[in-house]
Amino acid sequence: MTNLKERYFVRFWSPLSAVVAAGIMSTLYFGITGTFWAVTGEFTRWGGHLLQFAGFHPENWAYFKVIGLQGAPWNRIDGMMVIGMFAGSLAAALWARNVKLRFPRRKRRIAQALIGGAIAGFGARLAMGCNLAAFFTGIPQFSLHAWLFALSTVMGSYFGTRVALMRFLQADAKLVRVDKRRPASTAVESSRQFRIGMAVFVVAVGAGVAALFGQPKLGMAGLFGIGFGLLIERAQICFTSAFRDMWITGRTAMARAIIIGMMVSAFGIFSYVQLGVAPKIYWAGPNAILGGVLFGFGIVIAGGCETGWIYRSMEGQVHYWWVGVGNIAGATVLAANWDTLGPALATRYPKVNLLVTLSPAGGLVATYAGLAASFLLLLWWERRFGQRQRARETNVEPQEAFQ
Template sequence: MTWQHFKQAYLIKFWSPAPAVIAAGILSTYYFGITGTFWAVTGEFTRWGGQLLQLAGVHAEEWGYYKLIHLDGSPLTRIDGMMIIGMFGGCFAAALWANNVKLRLPRSRIRIAQAVAGGMIAGFGARLAMGCNLAAFFTGIPQFSLHAWFFAIATAIGTWFGARFTLLPIFRIPVKMQKVSAASPLTQKPEQAKRRFRLGMLVFIAMVAWALLTAFNQPKLGLAMLFGVGFGLLIERAQICFTSAFRDMWITGRTYMAKAIIFGMAASAIGIFSYVQLGMEPKIMWAGPNAVIGGLLFGFGIVLAGGCETGWMYRAVEGQVHYWWVGLGNVLGSTLLAYFWDDLSPALATHWDKVNLLAAFGPLGGLLVTYALLFAALMLVIFWEKRFFRQKEAQLMRAKETV
């Protein structure tokens, strides 16, 4: 295989979602095994909000939520912080390889309002449930935590309501019609693409070098950044977005990304199971109303905003300004939850049990229950897909009969 063929096939073209999501599941398993934590982002975003408040003179470190997730250090000294820096770097490098970086401004104020409001609702819901589409969903289910199943089901329901809500007339942007005499020619900029690709390689090499240099003195921090670069490459090149997975399923009947996510969770579960059998502790959270309410809010919020945590991160570095606002909303919403946590947590979270499926059903039983639930989820997705297209076909037949 020549370099040009490799470059075109694997660095410039988009990757197939299913293999990429499965790779992300396997990578997240090793991330857990090596660092002792799980692939998550909103917890760190919440810390960013708390530290910004500290700079403004607010003693956020005294809040119960920040005592729970720890507000010590900085993004450069925390595993989650270094992993997220690596993710942004990996996303940016991958976008540059494909010449997919361009400043794109929101087309209306409605979109900005959607981005901020949706991001805040999603951020609030994610932290109420102690996770996002990654921590409480993509890696929460393979960690055998019952709360992640509550969150996943509630998220699916929330995205359904979000999809219906965003179809309301208020969210329709007026389209300006312009008369033209001929089609506009496509403009190719091969020199720009070459420059961008070289810059992307420099960014990639710099991120890897930074990670390796850090690993010499602080192995976990350096390796966390390396994993982050890998996660970033995967989500940008395969355009992995949980919002698209759910919204497409409800609106267009397309389920390819939803199936890919289920396969990714299945690949991760067996790896996590192996680490647990070797003595590592999975991350188990409260299986209370917080997981259900948080999932509903998160699902609704990501569809309103137009992107989940992984979605807004790679789109933001591609130059889509809309997702800068989504990210800001995420930080604001998660920080708002931290403020109200002491009032909400006793009734919604901390007085409820942390249910580990491996402990509840035994190691083999918990693994089988997890795979049975994943298989049921896959069957439901396939059922919905077939039902959706059967209904569309019936509608077309009726339309033809009335003509």
């Protein structure tokens, strides 16, 4: 029993397996609820609700007429799913005895979190999606805007990495002596966290199941959200690390896992579309490109994307609470300025569905060809980065090392 607990509840899960599972779950989520796995649209609504509480009327803004601001998070599909993600992440972190308040060592990290989070939130909503709706679940929806966003995010993450590597933004290294023996009090606290985690999980699942009897889609959204939360926390799925690692260390394992997850999801989405479920298609305009660059830059500066800050905030990492605040603020600022930015950058451009533009077969083949090419490009980049590193270590010019 102890080994089972350590293996499935305490140890981290394989990122590849978890991302593939997320791809399958996001496909089923689309088929059942008719929408995709996405979070920043709901975070923007949270910002709208805060403004309503303060006496403003954002429900009259054009942006909220596009994404809606009716009801409350617990009676919206997206809201229930996001609440489920927080609950699932918290339960998973507690199972692993990984919940502990961790404060940033330097105050400037809070400013970095707020600014990076705000830039990422603004960019995500400008493009009508984040690393989920305009990337991981957007590309399998066969929307051209998701490809524009994805490529621009890669570019933005490169520039973000250059800034994040500047000395004044680097964290201070501090060596601490660690006693390998676990004190009895620590063992008791660990056991308590595991039990609390189980309680959180049971209550969350119970709430989702109860909702099934009154509003089935809301109940399913909550249950799927719990599943997504478990996956991102136990496998530490963060798109920021995928992009950042690619530029800093040359490692592309997470990025390749994400592509495989999209490959798995695309076929399932295609099947549902053929059965009559409409995909989510958005404007393929400058908004997707500019939004992607801002999003990629912002998540690297902040240190986490939407999935990353959700599970890390549940682990007690205070830095990521501020990333979330910045994210919601940035998305809300975009909503407030949509009347100006929307017509100029988005709504005047077409919504390109690859399954319509290229035919169902053509759109499916083009999507898989793009994903396969991206996978091969990542392999090439990792090999090239490794060769250059070895060349530097041996004081050999890179041109000579490639001969």
